[in-house]
Amino acid sequence: PFDVLVVGGGPAGASAAIYAARKGIRTGIVAERFGGQILDTAAIENFISVKHTEGPKLAAGLEEHVKDYNVDVMNLQRATRLEKKDLIEIELENGAVLKSKSVILATGARWRNIGVQGEAEFRNKGVAYCPHCDGPLFEGKDVAVVGGGNSGVEAAIDLAGITNHVTVLEFGSELKADSVLQQRLRSLPNVTVLTNAQTTEITGTDKVDGISYIDRSTGAEHHVELAGVFVQIGLVPNTDWLGDSVERNRAGEIVVDKRGATNVPGVFAAGDCSDSAFKQIIISMGSGATASLSAFDYLVRHQTE
Ligand code: FAD
Numbered sequence: 001p002f003d004v005l006v007v008g009g010g011p012a013g014a015s016a017a018i019y020a021a022r023k024g025i026r027t028g029i030v031a032e033r034f035g036g037q038i039l040d041t042a043a044i045e046n047f048i049s050v051k052h053t054e055g056p057k058l059a060a061g062l063e064e065h066v067k068d069y070n071v072d073v074m075n076l077q078r079a080t081r082l083e084k085k086d087l088i089e090i091e092l093e094n095g096a097v098l099k100s101k102s103v104i105l106a107t108g109a110r111w112r113n114i115g116v117q118g119e120a121e122f123r124n125k126g127v128a129y130c131p132h133c134d135g136p137l138f139e140g141k142d143v144a145v146v147g148g149g150n151s152g153v154e155a156a157i158d159l160a161g162i163t164n165h166v167t168v169l170e171f172g173s174e175l176k177a178d179s180v181l182q183q184r185l186r187s188l189p190n191v192t193v194l195t196n197a198q199t200t201e202i203t204g205t206d207k208v209d210g211i212s213y214i215d216r217s218t219g220a221e222h223h224v225e226l227a228g229v230f231v232q233i234g235l236v237p238n239t240d241w242l243g244d245s246v247e248r249n250r251a252g253e254i255v256v257d258k259r260g261a262t263n264v265p266g267v268f269a270a271g272d273c274s275d276s277a278f279k280q281i282i283i284s285m286g287s288g289a290t291a292s293l294s295a296f297d298y299l300v301r302h303q304t305e
Pocket residue numbers: 007008009010011012013030031032033034035036037038040041042043044045046047077078079080106107108109110129130132133238241270271272273279280281282284
């Protein structure tokens with residue numbers, strides 16, 4: 001069996017694997033797609049001490065650093081079940097069962113899609129999910145933000161400072177963001193807030209040229225011409241496969257304490273799949289290191305051989 005088995009190969013998982021391997025213990029890492037979300041990221045400018053890098057470059061760096069150690073890397077493998085017996089078992093989609101004395105869950109998260117026509121087709125051609133990354137591409141243009149929760153309203157405030165105009169489309173009858181954010185949003189001259197707005201299509205030819213929605217209070221259809229649509233309707237943790245084996249909160253995030261420990265002895269979690277307050281690369285790496293040191297501490301205290 002492994003001493004530490006990491007599930008997930010993003011910044012959190014890579015960090016956890018390196019910290020474990022440096023203790024000289026048997027370490028494995030299973031990843032559906034080594035690199036994780038950063039593979040889909042263009043510019044990264046907030047990874048402290050690196051002024052600018054690109055996602056795929058950082059992902060290659062993660063892999064190179066992990067492979068520099070004696071880590072059993074199992075890429076393109078999806079975990080489908082966790083079960084705590086004497087050892088902790090992780091079953092893979094291909095039917096194999098891996099056994100380990102401790103497990104670090106680092107399966108990350110993904111942006112929730114609206115699921116309308118044009119969304120997938122125009123991804124990276126006007127459809128975006130990250131205002132910090134893609135906002136500057138729409139400088140001086142008109143954009144929409146779909147979603148009126150905290151992330152949507154924060155995105156709209158951010159984009160209002162860069163773009164010409166921002167239209168916020170909220171499905172419900174009112175915005176769900178904190179009132180201080182709503183006040184800030186409403187104080188901005190170049191923002192229009194639409195409530196009861198059900199997005200029906202993102203239109204375009206080779207790139208986005210508009211968004212269609214139904215006003216749910218009247219049933220009337222409308223179309224707004226614009227160059228970009230930021231989808232901000234939530235970040236979904238990749239934790240469904242865990243079922244009830246580990247405690248998760250209402251958002252599906254794995255509940256951890258300050259040491260990265262879950263409610264199951266020997267099972268730790270880190271990064272975007274956990275209930276950490278913020279989801280960023282540097283935060284994921286820090287929590288991966290925390291979980292790994294905690295797993296090592298657990299092994300020292302609980303294992304005899
Ligand atoms: P992830 O990166 O999501 O990695 C999860 C890993 O787990 C992947 O390897 C995945 O394949 C694997 N996995 C998932 N399910 C399973 C399973 N069942 N079995 C096996 N493996 C599984 N953050 C910043 O700090 N700066 C930025 O500029 C920035 N820009 C971003 C731009 C975009 C477009 C996106 C999407 C995110 C951006 N982020 C940015 C956020 C940052 O990418 C995440 O916070 C970070 O990647 C989280 O790391 P993680 O290791 O927790 O999860």
